[in-house]
Amino acid sequence: MSNSFTNGRNGRSRAAQRSGTTERAITIASGALLLAPVLRKRSIIAWTAAAAGGALIYDGVSGACAVSQKLGLSAGSPATQRIHQSITIGKDAAELYALWRNPDTMTRLMRPWADIDIAGQNHIRWSVPLPIGPAVSGEAVMVEERPNEMVHWSTMPDGGLQINEWFHLNPAPQNRGTEVTLEYLVDFSRLQGGRTIRAISSFFDKAPHMVIGKVLHNFKALAETGEIPTLERNSSARSQNESQVNNRWRGDLV
Amino acid sequence: MRALCWNGVNDLRVESVPDPSIVNPHDAILKVTMSTTCGSDLHFIDGYIPTMRAGDIIGHEFMGEIVETGPEVKRIKRGTRVVIPSFVCCGSCWYCKHDLWSLCDNTNPNANLQEPLLGYPTAGIYGYTHAFGGYAGAHAQYVRIPHADTDCFEVPEGLRDEQVIFLSDAGPTGYMGADFCDIAPGDTVAVWGCGGVGLAAQKAAYLMGAGRVIGIDRFPERLEMARKHVGSVTINYEGVDSVLEVLKDMTGGRGPDSCIDAVGMEAHGTGVQYAYDRVKQAMRMETDRGGALREAIMAVRKGGTLSILGVYGLMDKFPIGVIMNKGLTVRTAQQHGQKYMRRMIEHAQKGEFDLSFLATHRFPLEEAARGYEMFKNKTDQCVRSVFLPN
Missing domain, CATH: 3.30.530.20 (START domain)
Structure with a gap:
């Protein structure tokens, strides 16, 4: 079976963005979700997810978009x-x-x-x-x-x-x-x-x-x-x- | 019913589990009369193959009597004594129709779990990890057989269980390995491993016209079996400086026409190479100790055939340059038992492919964990433990 994945990034803006309140709340929640596994299981995967989660929480709290942009979370990204x-x-x-x-x-x-x-x-x-x-x-x-x-x-x-x-x-x-x-x-x-x-x-x-x-x-x-x-x-x-x-x-x- | 369950690395226990039942219309329920250990089971028992779950029933080499059939089972009747290849096969897909049975497209319920590992999923196996389907295994009083008309082969009168049980897996694996070699009359075939699969491959190689078969192992009793029951010439690799040089001496410097690896990922050996593999595997830096396979690649003559039957994971240090420069043909597969079963049964009836000598130790199912322990450690010269679940 073949498979492919397209995330539709054409025309994506690279400009720095400041997140809105709702986006920031969801970003923080997503970060917390990724951070949670390390509390239960200290595996390499859990620590990797936790690192990503921590970065997202930072983005959400600060309103900056460095990690969010990498993940395609900023306002210019396709949905x-x-x-x-x-x-x-x-x-x-x-x-x-x-x-x-x-x-x-x-x-x-x-x-x-x-x-x-x-x-x-x-x-x-x-x-x-x-x-x-x-x-x-x-x-x-x-x-x-x-x-x-x-x-x-x-x-x-x-x-x-x-x-x-x-x-x-x-x-x-x-x-x-x-x-x-x-x-x-x-x-x-x-x-x-x-x-x-x-x-x-x-x-x-x-x-x-x-x-x-x-x-x-x-x-x-x-x-x-x-x-x-x-x-x-x-x-x-x-x-x-x-x-x-x-x-x-x-x-x-x- | 009672069944032998995997509960963690080196933790096997016989437990009470629910009886199987007809789920799909082509299913049958088999009352297991005999099942046997297999070297490939040791890989997940030792923790080298992932995707086992605590509570899994293990065992994939078995035979018995049909006690119930689904509404779409037409050929196999209740009361029939049958032997079943270890791979579950549908008989309808492109692969089954082309005699590539273990590659069946339609019998792995966890195809999506296996696909990222292999690129494309294979058939399911009884009692052999969830990547290979997660089906309940056969070290049990009863087992559900999907696609019963395709996968059940009636046992003729006159053959004892011990003469038939190994046609479920060790027999067809070895037979296929010899078939891969396209043996010309008089060829020399070297086989690494004198366990069940290796001895079956040696016997099949002679049946297919080999002039000389060389069995390689380190256990004197297994080498004795190769000489006594197969007629092979043998090499104890712990007793020689170099298997490669011995094989060259035995073949006038040419090397064997074909080499068969019937060892797999937990090969033993000698020297620095073996120590290197042992350390890397123990540290989980690689899945395989591939010493036997590397030796076979070096030993086979230029333009010869390498037939790989041993089970491997994701091996590194694989000498593809040797294969390329020597122009070798490499053939390998999990066993296509349905392709060979009728031929093997005919051989068995004529006494030409009688593997009953492999069944060195018999146990009731309740003592199956001890049977595996003896099999793993070769205690009391155990080659195969067979279980009698009913």
Whole structure:
């Protein structure tokens, strides 16, 4: 599977900026979040995160933007994030298109991270439970489709986080089936402190890549074998409750 | 049920765990009649391979009887006695269709965890780290078998469990290693390691037409096994100044046509090079002690084939210049057991590929931790411990 990441930095201003109050508050909070792990676990990664956290807290308290600019937090930075990945599946485009458009498929593929409620043929409600605090939820509609080629979904323009998803199908060479690409454009600009959230999100960009990768791998498995590989009810000496809670948020990471 | 669980570095315990159940439609449940230790398990038991979690059931070399099948299992029936390759394979993806089974695209539930390490994910394995899928292992009374129709191979009447158990992993790994060598009649093949995989590779090399097979190890009892059960010529590397020079002497200065590494990341050796690897590995500055592999690279003749079966992590000091300048062919893989299983069973039925001599020690499952301890330390000349979970 190939993947790439574009953080949309074209035209980014290098001029020194002074942060607004909201940006500064979020910067301080982000810094504190990065600083926290070192209090629990004194590993190299934790110390590195703590150093970044300390720098962000300094930025937030002082109103300066030295670190913020490096991370793309300043006012001149873009507030969008684009991620895409591809996978080759040994089925023809028509079969994959039909499977992707089956409402059950979306529900199954997103089950590890989000609860999907089918509100209509081209309309869903989604909810992402978080480890702490209330779930994040919203609605999405299909805005364009070209059978056997492309489907484009978008979240409702309700003033919050704006997410666009494109599902592309292209023939693979050597009779290997179809190249499937999943592309997301996330627009943070309508959120309070959107640039900070985008920058923090790009700082942890492995997480969305892993989610998209897992969706594509599972879609491929479903298309080629009729089932998704799973560790559900996997026997171990760990308690079943502990396994389920962990699996939802870390994809069974160690 | 009872199962052998990993609870930390060198901490194995038999514990009570939930029984497995049918989760996906192509699943079956196997009642394990025999399972066995494998040298590759020692790498994570010793803490050299990451992504284990406390409570994981280990074990990937096993056989048994099918006791339950999912709704889409058509070929394998309840009550069938089967042997199962250690890699979980779907049988439907491009890799499975091209006989590259351990590279299956569709059976690693943690593909996203493995991809950053390898570039692309491989198939899942039973009981062998979460990067390789996190599936519950086979040192247990029961185990869930995904894609049962693809991965279960019926055992013919007349073969005892000890004659079949090693066809799950050591057998196909060694068989594949010999197959990689494209052996021409009369070739000389040198094999580093006289454990289960190395001895299987030596036996397979003769089956494929080798004129002379040379087994290299340091344990007299294992070298004796190579001579007695395989017919190999042997070298005790602790008893010679230079394995390279001995191999040159044995081959008229040409070197072996093919060299097979069946040792892996915890190679023992002698001299400064070994001490250097030992210190770096102990300090976690590298994952591998690669002495056997480096020696095999030096020893193989110009234009020869190097077949790598040993398990490695991210090795440094890898002499790619020697490989390039000598024009070697390097072939390696985790075992593609599904490709070789029927051929191996036929050989076993004819008595040509009987690896039962590897099962030197038998234990009930409750004593599996002791079985691993004896296997690891070669106590009482242990080559393989086998467990009887039911």
